[in-house]
Amino acid sequence: xxxxxxxxxxxxxxxxxxxxxxxxxxxxxxxxxxxxxxxxxxxxxxxxxxxxxxxxxxxxxxxxxxxxxxxxxxxxxxxxxxxxxxxxxxxxxxxxxxxxxxxxxxxxxxxxxxxxxxxxxxxxxxxxxxxxxxxxxxxxxxxxxxxxxxxxxxxxxxxxxxxxxxxxxxxxxxxxxxxxxxxxxxxxxxxxxxxxxxxxxxxxxxxxxxxxxxxxxxxxxxxxxxxxxxxxxxxxxxxxxxxxxxxxxxxxxxxxxxxxxxxxxxxxxxxxxxxxxxxxxxxxxxxxxxx
Amino acid sequence: xxxxxxxxxxxxxxxxxxxxxxxxxxxxxxxxxxxxxxxxxxxxxxxxxxxxxxxxxxxxxxxxxxxxxxxxxxxxxxxxxxxxxxxxxxxxxxxxxxxxxxxxxxxxxxxxxxxxxxxxxxxxxxxxxxxxxxxxxxxxxxxxxxxxxxxxxxxxxxxxxxxxxxxxxxxxxxxxxxxxxxxxxxxxxxxxxxxxxxxxxxxxxxxxxxxxxxxxxxxxxxxxxxxxxxxxxxxxxxxxxxxxxxxxxxxxxxxxxxxxxxxxxxxxxxxxxxxxxxxxxxxxxxxxxxxxxxxxxxxxxxxxxxxxxxxxxxxxxxxxxxxxxxxxxxxxxxxxxxxxxxxxxxx
Amino acid sequence: xxxxxxxxxxxxxxxxxxxxxxxxxxxxxxxxxxxxxxxxxxxxxxxxxxxxxxxxxxxxxxxxxxxxxxxxxxxxxxxxxxxxxxxxxxxxxxxxxxxxxxxxxxxxxxxxxxxxxxxxxxxxxxxxxxxxxxxxxxxxxxxxxxxxxxxxxxxxxxxxxxxxxxxxxxxxxxxxxxxxxxxxxxxxxxxxxxxxxxxxxxxxxxxxxxxxxxxxxxxxxxxxxxxxxxxxxxxxxxxxxxxxxxxxxxx
Numbered sequence: 090x091x092x093x094x095x096x097x098x099x100x101x102x103x104x105x106x107x108x109x110x111x112x113x114x115x116x117x118x119x120x121x122x123x124x125x126x127x128x129x130x131x132x133x134x135x136x137x138x139x140x141x142x143x144x145x146x147x148x149x150x151x152x153x154x155x156x157x158x159x160x161x162x163x164x165x166x167x168x169x170x171x172x173x174x175x176x177x178x179x180x181x182x183x184x185x186x187x188x189x190x191x192x193x194x195x196x197x198x199x200x201x202x203x204x205x206x207x208x209x210x211x212x213x214x215x216x217x218x219x220x221x222x223x224x225x226x227x228x229x230x231x232x233x234x235x236x237x238x239x240x241x242x243x244x245x246x247x248x249x250x251x252x253x254x255x256x257x258x259x260x261x262x263x264x265x266x267x268x269x270x271x272x273x274x275x276x277x278x279x280x281x282x283x284x285x286x287x288x289x290x291x292x293x294x295x296x297x298x299x300x301x302x303x304x305x306x307x308x309x310x311x312x313x314x315x316x317x318x319x320x321x322x323x324x325x326x327x328x329x330x331x332x333x334x335x336x337x338x339x340x341x342x343x344x345x346x347x348x349x350x351x352x353x354x355x356x357x358x359x360x361x362x363x364x365x366x367x368x369x370x371x372x373x374x375x376x377x378x379x380x
Numbered sequence: 381x382x383x384x385x386x387x388x389x390x391x392x393x394x395x396x397x398x399x400x401x402x403x404x405x406x407x408x409x410x411x412x413x414x415x416x417x418x419x420x421x422x423x424x425x426x427x428x429x430x431x432x433x434x435x436x437x438x439x440x441x442x443x444x445x446x447x448x449x450x451x452x453x454x455x456x457x458x459x460x461x462x463x464x465x466x467x468x469x470x471x472x473x474x475x476x477x478x479x480x481x482x483x484x485x486x487x488x489x490x491x492x493x494x495x496x497x498x499x500x501x502x503x504x505x506x507x508x509x510x511x512x513x514x515x516x517x518x519x520x521x522x523x524x525x526x527x528x529x530x531x532x533x534x535x536x537x538x539x540x541x542x543x544x545x546x547x548x549x550x551x552x553x554x555x556x557x558x559x560x561x562x563x564x565x566x567x568x569x570x571x572x573x574x575x576x577x578x579x580x581x582x583x584x585x586x587x588x589x590x591x592x593x594x595x596x597x598x599x600x601x602x603x604x605x606x607x608x609x610x611x612x613x614x615x616x617x618x619x620x621x622x623x624x625x626x627x628x629x630x631x632x633x634x635x636x637x638x639x640x641x642x643x644x645x646x647x648x649x650x651x652x653x654x655x656x657x658x659x660x661x662x663x664x665x666x667x668x669x670x671x672x673x674x675x676x677x678x679x680x681x682x683x684x685x686x687x688x689x690x691x692x693x694x695x696x697x698x699x700x701x702x703x704x705x706x707x708x709x710x711x712x713x714x715x716x717x718x719x720x721x722x723x724x725x726x727x
Numbered sequence: 728x729x730x731x732x733x734x735x736x737x738x739x740x741x742x743x744x745x746x747x748x749x750x751x752x753x754x755x756x757x758x759x760x761x762x763x764x765x766x767x768x769x770x771x772x773x774x775x776x777x778x779x780x781x782x783x784x785x786x787x788x789x790x791x792x793x794x795x796x797x798x799x800x801x802x803x804x805x806x807x808x809x810x811x812x813x814x815x816x817x818x819x820x821x822x823x824x825x826x827x828x829x830x831x832x833x834x835x836x837x838x839x840x841x842x843x844x845x846x847x848x849x850x851x852x853x854x855x856x857x858x859x860x861x862x863x864x865x866x867x868x869x870x871x872x873x874x875x876x877x878x879x880x881x882x883x884x885x886x887x888x889x890x891x892x893x894x895x896x897x898x899x900x901x902x903x904x905x906x907x908x909x910x911x912x913x914x915x916x917x918x919x920x921x922x923x924x925x926x927x928x929x930x931x932x933x934x935x936x937x938x939x940x941x942x943x944x945x946x947x948x949x950x951x952x953x954x955x956x957x958x959x960x961x962x963x964x965x966x967x968x969x970x971x972x973x974x975x976x977x978x
Contacts, residue, residue, distance in 0.1 A: 126515035128463075128522070177699045186461035187698055189518050190651060193463060194694040197648050201688035312644065313526065319519045354534045361523050368508040368516060578843055585842030585849075586835050593829040596818025600889075603778065603812070604896055605804035605833040614839070660820075 096228035098345040104234040104303065106341020107241035108134075111296035112318025113325065113333030114248065115289030121265030121328055122278075122285035124185065128192040129170055130293055130318060131311025132199040136163050137294030138306030139203055142212040152215065160294045167290025170195050171283050179282070196311060204308040211305040214298070237299045244295065245334055252330075261285065265328070313357065320364045326374030336374065415709050416663035423670045428565055435561035441673035442568040443630050446575045448653045448665035450622025456660035457583060458615040459595035463647055464505075464521030465623045467528035468498040470642035472624030473631045477545040478538060487551050491628040498624035499617055506616040511609045517616075525647060532639035544638025551632045564633055571629060572666060575622065580662045582618070591615055645687055652690040655697040658706020667705055731756045731900050731931040732808075733789035737776050740784050746772040748955040749786065754900060754948075759922055759932045761946035763939070765975060769955040770935045771813060774904055777933075778810045779803045790900070805833055807899030811906065813935075815885040817877040823888055824873040827860040830895025863891040867921060882909040887918075894925070901925060903934040907941045919945045943967065951975065 112134060119127045140162055144155035174195045178188050217236045222229040252258040263271040264281045272278045297306060297314075318333075321340050325332025340363060347359040367374065427438035447469060454460050475494030479485040485493075505524055509517040532539045539545065550559045551567065558567050582588045590611045593601035598608050631637040649672070657668025672690075697704060730753035739747045747769045754760045762770050775781045777788055779800040788796045790806055798806075818826050835856060841849045864870045867887040872880060880888060886906055893901055903922070907915045915938060922945050926932050936942050942949060943963045951959040951966060953975040959966060966972055 126518065128518070174695055174699075183698070183702070184459060185515075186455070186459065186518070187702070189515060190461060191695055191698050193522075194648065194651070194691045194698070197644070197687050197691035198695070201685075201691065205685075205688070312522070316519065316523045316526065320523075323516070354530075357523075357527060357530050361527050364520060364523060365504070365508065368512065368520065372508070372512050372516065581845060582839070582842045585845070585853075586832065586837045587839060587842045589825070589829045590832055592821055592825070593818055593832070596820060596829075597816040599780070599800075600812065600816035600818070601829070602800040603804055603810050603816075604830050604892070605801050605809075606829075607801050618839070 093227050094349065095346075096226070098349045099342060100228060100230050100234055101303075102342035102345025103338060104237045104341070105300070105345070106321075106338035107237050107334075108296045108300045108314075108337070109317045109321040109340050110334035110337025111241055111244065111292050112314055113321030113337050114245075114330045115292045115296075116318055116322045117328055117330040117333050118261075118289045118292070119285045120322075121330075122261060122282050123175075123179070124268075125175065125188050125192065126319070127170075127286070127289065128189060128315065129174075129196040129199065130289065131313070131315030132196045133163050133167060133290040133293030133311075134297035134300075134314045134318075135306055135308065135311040136166065136199065136203065137297030138214060138301035139207060139212060139297075139308070140294075141298050141301070142214055142306070143207065145214065152217075156298055159298060160291050163294035164287040164291040166199075167286040167288075168283050170290075171286035175282070175286070176279075196315070200308050200311055207308070209308060211307045212301070213305045214301040216302040231303070233299075233302050237303075240295070240299055241334070244292070245331065248330065257284065317360055320360055320367075323364065323367050323372070324374055326376040329374070329376055332374060332376040335376075339375075412709060416657075416667045416705070420663070420666050420670055423674065424565065424569055428562055431561045435565050437673055438670065439561075439564055439568055439633060440630075441669045442565070442572050443626050443633065444650065444653060444673065445572050445666040445669040446629065447623055447626035448650050448657075448669050449572075449575045449579050450619040450626070451650055451654055452659065452661075452665045453579060453582065453591075453622070454615050454619035455654065456664070457588060457595065458591040458612060460510075460612055460615065461518050462521040462616065462619065463518055464523070464525035464528075465619060465650065466642040466644070466646045467521075467524045468502060468620040468623035469627035469630070469646070470528045470532060470639075471498040471501055472627030473637050473641065474532065474539060474545075474627075475624075476628040477548050477631045477637045480549055481545055481547055487549070487628075487632060491625065494628050495621045495624045498620045502617050502620035503613070506613050510612040510616060525642075525644065529639050529643060532642070539639070542639060544636055544640075545631075546636045548631050548635045548637065550635065551629075568629065568633070571625075576662060576666060583662060587611075587614070648687055648690050648694065652694045652697070654704075655694060655702070656704050658704035658709075659702075661706040663709075664704060664706050671705065729792050730754060730789075731791060732777070732933065733792075734773075734777065735787045735789065737773065737786035737788060738784050739772055739776055739781065745955050747776060747783075747952075750950075750952060750955075750957045751786075752950045752957065752960055754931050754933050756899075756931050757926055757929055758947045759926045759934070759945055760948045760950065761942040762933070762935045762950045762952060763937075763942055764952040768952045770952060771904065772955075773952065774810070774902060774935055778808065778902060804896065807897070808902065809893045809896045809898035809900070810902035811886070811889040811893050811904055813904040813908070815882070815889050817880075817885055817888060817892075819878040820876065822874050822876055823864060823869055823880065824857070824860050826877050826888055827863050827892050827895050828856055830892035831856045831860070833896050860891075860895060863894050864888075866894070867891045868917065883911075883914055886910065890921070894930075898930055900931045900933060903932065903936075905935055905937060907936060907938040912940075915941050916944075 112130060115130050116126065119125055137159055140159040141155050144150045144158055145152060148155065150158070174191050175188060178191055216233045218232050220232045222231045223235065252262055260271070260276045261281055261284065263274070263276055264278055268278055317340060321337035322333040324336030324339055325334070340360065343363060344356055344359055347355055424438055427434045447465065451465050454462055472494035475497055476487065476490045479490035479493060480487055505520055509520045533541055550557050552558065558564055590606045593604065593606050594608045594611055602608055627642070630641065653668035653672045654665055656672055657666065658664030701707060732754040735751050736749045737747055738745065738749050750773060762773060764770050776783045779798055782797055787794055790808055795803055795806065818829060835852055837849055861870065861873055864873050867890055869884060869887055869891065872884065877885065877888060886909060890903065890906060907918055910918060919941050922932055946963055949961065949963055949966045950957060951972050958971045958975060959969045
């Protein structure tokens with residue numbers, strides 16, 4: 090096999106891996122704030138691309154503004170999911186599996202509403218900068234992949250800064266370590282939960298928006314992306330946001346290699362095999378469990 | 381039972397006066413207990429009488445009743461969650477379809493092979509994940525649901541891809557093909573009765589008590605010697621075999637199978653049925669399947685709105701009526717309380 | 728006589744904090760042993776080490792002469808070491824009598840086939856379990872509450888239900904984690920006589936307790952821990968006068 094081809098798929102694997110990583114971070118942020126695994130995470134990824142498309146094509150807004158608005162709208166939708174679906178169950182002390190089930194139902198509802206409100210046709214977005222691919226030792230790296238990698242790294246750095254330096258970020262970390270103790274110290278645990286949903290919905294939206302120009306988005310892409318994001322989070326050690334990003338990169342690269350070796354049909358099966366491998370051999374992930 | 385230090389038979393001081401207890405609940409009202417079964421019998425009876433379209437709808441509902449009863453063992457009795465039961469139905473359905481059409485197997489060995497394959501798949505997924513926290517299993521099962529769908533689509537040489545497999549023979553007994561509406565309905569009713577019997581027997585057995593124990597508190601169950609991981613796996617395997625059984629029944633009744641049959645739609649529909657009827661009860665899955673199917677839209681053209689309706693209904697049920705119709709039947713069960721057992725002065 | 732339970736140098740540290748530091752003691756058959764100590768002395772950690780909820784950093788735990796240090800809780804339960812919890816862990820959706828019936832898990836047999844076919848042997852076993860479960864509820868004084876959901880019981884009743892459920896497993900060693908918490912003085916006195924009777928019936932009892940009155944009236948042997956270390960052990964009368972114990976409690 091020729092080295093260029095391998096290099097090419099490595100690059101595209103890193104790009105998609107960043108996206109998985111951002112989705113995985115979204116899982117961790119909500120999980121740390123509440124212990125809930127939010128199965129509606131994929132809906133946010135799908136909505137990011139979809140809403141941007143609608144604002145751009147039907148609303149005829151400038152691209153940058155459309156992206157900004159889309160991220161804000163999806164973040165608000167995240168809060169809405171928390172308020173309308175999770176909070177009522179949380180307040181009556183519903184078992185965890187009921188909350189997980191409710192988030193899956195929310196995923197289906199959002200997916201179907203999108204289908205009815207827009208349509209079932211795949212949508213795409215223009216690339217962020219319409220420039221020819223950069224050539225690196227014979228490997229063509231398209232600009233969008235660079236955008237994805239750079240954007241993701243910037244977001245991860247900003248998140249690290251947020252968790253380390255800001256009051257709110259520290260409060261969220263305190264909730265992750267021990268919710269009851271955090272509540273006793275006067276941290277508003279409820280607002281933290283809403284904030285976690287907003288943050289992870291926003292992250293999902295950004296991931297979806299960056300990805301759409303290289304692939305496409307449609308009402309039903311959410312669940313597969315959520316699963317990949319979840320696998321990323323498991324590889325990194327569930328509950329460790331930055332581990333999840335690393336896990337996303339590993340998953341993306343492995344998947345790209347598998348596509349090269351076995352063809353695109355094996356994409357999901359390879360992802361599941363990686364999940365099973367980790368669950369069997371090292372369920373605490375490469376970095377070990379959180380806490 | 382082994383011999384034990386005898387502490388029970390010793391008559392000690394009467395502690396009952398010291399620990400006053402609330403009054404006993406009223407004895408169960410037999411009619412109220414039978415109410416869900418009467419409702420179910422009426423719906424099936426009507427379909428038998430009417431034949432045609434109602435019989436088809438109720439037939440599907442009965443197949444779902446079996447599928448949801450299996451799900452109920454895992455979710456209702458054991459308090460675990462699986463989003464991928466559709467995969468096990470697909471395994472059963474495709475095993476029956478492929479083995480009977482391409483390899484000329486009889487329906488029974490094909491069905492048994494399907495269940496064996498579903499058990500193997502459930503074991504492979506369940507063994508590692510059930511030792512971990514609940515959400516690992518949820519996500520792994522959701523993934524396997526999608527994988528099953530993908531395999532059904534991609535493995536064209538065996539599954540015919542999107543085209544699906546048609547010409548699956550109906551179930552025959554002693555040379556007599558169960559092909560008419562009414563014959564199918566009777567056969568499915570008997571299958572549901574057997575399923576219900578099995579679930580109720582399991583529920584009131586040592587096995588069912590182990591499920592209930594780990595559902596109530598895993599720590600307490602382990603402290604009583606219940607091997608939590610093992611019983612979760614047993615429960616998961618039971619659910620998978622009922623799913624596979626229902627998948628096989630489906631393809632024989634319809635005569636056709638395609639990947640679309642076992643989609644996420646099936647998963648969300650079955651959860652709605654479970655919560656409508658009442659999770660954790662024996663009758664709940666049957667009532668839920670019949671009621672949700674009988675709602676006019678269910679098997680008609682408005683497919684686009686169905687998942688939206690089920691998803692919304694499910695969220696509302698989870699929030700406002702987590703016990704479903706079983707809660708309603710239980711409310712009927714309340715009778716003015718008798719004098720028995722008040723204030724801890726019971727005989 | 729072989730000790731029922733033999734704890735040898737049990738140690739457990741969390742990070743830098745040594746919660747339990749080289750604690751050794753024995754529980755003899757048919758005796759009631761109490762572990763006492765100020766709050767945060769490491770009693771509950773010690774209990775969790777013995778029951779298998781957490782693993783010791785070092786040291787050994789022997790049950791009837793067999794090393795069970797690293798066995799899982801369910802394996803220890805199968806040997807006859809049954810515990811209750813400081814914060815009661817009942818099966819809230821089940822009735823009181825069903826809670827106790829779950830406790831018979833180790834004392835009964837049968838899986839899927841037994842459930843489905845329910846042969847005569849299983850029917851007989853089920854009837855015996857039902858009868859004995861109700862007898863156990865009578866024993867702890869909850870006979871009249873047998874058919875109430877566990878969630879309807881008061882806190883104190885919940886504790887007693889947990890004791891009845893543990894007794895259903897016919898333990899050789901019954902470990903009670905603060906059984907008197909939430910009980911009034913009268914109830915505590917009754918609990919004390921119940922514990923004595925359990926011990927006389929042949930079951931060794933190990934309890935952690937704050938209620939000094941209960942401990943002094945019930946226990947044969949008292950182990951005192953403070954800052955994770957055993958500071959005294961002996962009969963209640965001796966412990967009452969032990970200067971180290973007085974210092975720990977007053978200081």
